[in-house]
Amino acid sequence: MENLIVIKIGGNTLSQLQPSFFQQLQCWRKQNKKILLLHGGGTKITELSHQLNLPVRKINGIRVTDEQVLEVTRLVLLGRTQPLLLQQLAVNSLPALGLNAADQFLLRGSFLDKQRYGFVGKIVQVNSSLLEHLLAEQIGVLAPLALSTAGQWLNVNGDSAAAAIASLLGAKQLYLMTDVPGVLKAGQVLPTLNRKTAQYLQAAHVITTGMQPKIQAAFHAVDTGVNQVQITDHFYHSGTKITQEGVNNDEFTFSNL
Numbered sequence: 001m002e003n004l005i006v007i008k009i010g011g012n013t014l015s016q017l018q019p020s021f022f023q024q025l026q027c028w029r030k031q032n033k034k035i036l037l038l039h040g041g042g043t044k045i046t047e048l049s050h051q052l053n054l055p056v057r058k059i060n061g062i063r064v065t066d067e068q069v070l071e072v073t074r075l076v077l078l079g080r081t082q083p084l085l086l087q088q089l090a091v092n093s094l095p096a097l098g099l100n101a102a103d104q105f106l107l108r109g110s111f112l113d114k115q116r117y118g119f120v121g122k123i124v125q126v127n128s129s130l131l132e133h134l135l136a137e138q139i140g141v142l143a144p145l146a147l148s149t150a151g152q153w154l155n156v157n158g159d160s161a162a163a164a165i166a167s168l169l170g171a172k173q174l175y176l177m178t179d180v181p182g183v184l185k186a187g188q189v190l191p192t193l194n195r196k197t198a199q200y201l202q203a204a205h206v207i208t209t210g211m212q213p214k215i216q217a218a219f220h221a222v223d224t225g226v227n228q229v230q231i232t233d234h235f236y237h238s239g240t241k242i243t244q245e246g247v248n249n250d251e252f253t254f255s256n257l
């Protein structure tokens, strides 16, 4: 899809969006860019799960999701975090439409690894003709859920959903907006990150928890044709740009981790 920008907004960032965020969206709209926002909500899912005495378990940043946790995930993402984002877009005079995976199989998914994660999926297909039509007029707002061909809801990690959607729709830009200014090493933002360095940093436990699926998703996007992938907390901070091999191979050895 031409002129498409995909922006993933982490759950913790949703309530802290600055006026400049909305100004940038307005600016892109004037330039006839299509904008798709994918929101998270992981912290709120965890909070409600605790309140309901449901288990909270993550493996490499991916939530293990049984039937009850899936229900909580759907309630939080579609009943709480998505309306919060839509409300802010409305107040900032941005025409937006909240959508979910079940709208004409908008996001079709398959199980990631049922034994290991339960009702967790990856996105395998996007109803692009529906989106093409909708995004011509308004900003699309999506939650990281998918529907399997058999109609089973699946919980999808937000970063992996955003990367898959960007890749399947042929977006050239993907922003992973989060609560840190980029990938950090010893408190400093890494301006660029290639796969080799990312592997070192994961092995050295510098990249941990939620940053792991984010990095994996970011590399999936660059590998599948999304030219510009950035992990940042602000459109005006370049944060960490994900690169294919070669850009910063020489910067790291295990000794300086």
Ligand SMILES: Nc1ncnc2c1ncn2[C@@H]1O[C@H](COP(=O)(O)OP(=O)(O)O)[C@@H](O)[C@H]1O
Residues within 6 Å of the ligand: 009, 010, 011, 012, 013, 040, 041, 042, 158, 159, 177, 178, 179, 180, 182, 183, 184, 185, 206, 207, 208, 209, 210, 211, 212, 214
């Ligand atoms: N090397 C790292 N650099 C920055 N953040 C990291 C790193 N390793 C782990 N993290 C953690 O990853 C978090 C971002 O991932 P996550 O909590 O899933 O955010 P979001 O909800 O925005 O997707 C940061 O707040 C931080 O705690």
Ligand SMILES: CC(=O)N[C@@H](CCC(=O)OP(=O)(O)O)C(=O)O
Residues within 6 Å of the ligand: 009, 010, 011, 012, 039, 040, 041, 042, 043, 045, 061, 062, 063, 073, 120, 121, 144, 155, 156, 157, 158, 159, 210
């Ligand atoms: C499978 C899986 O882990 N799904 C995520 C979906 C929400 C999410 O990714 O939210 P953030 O972007 O705020 O972290 C979860 O249940 O937490």
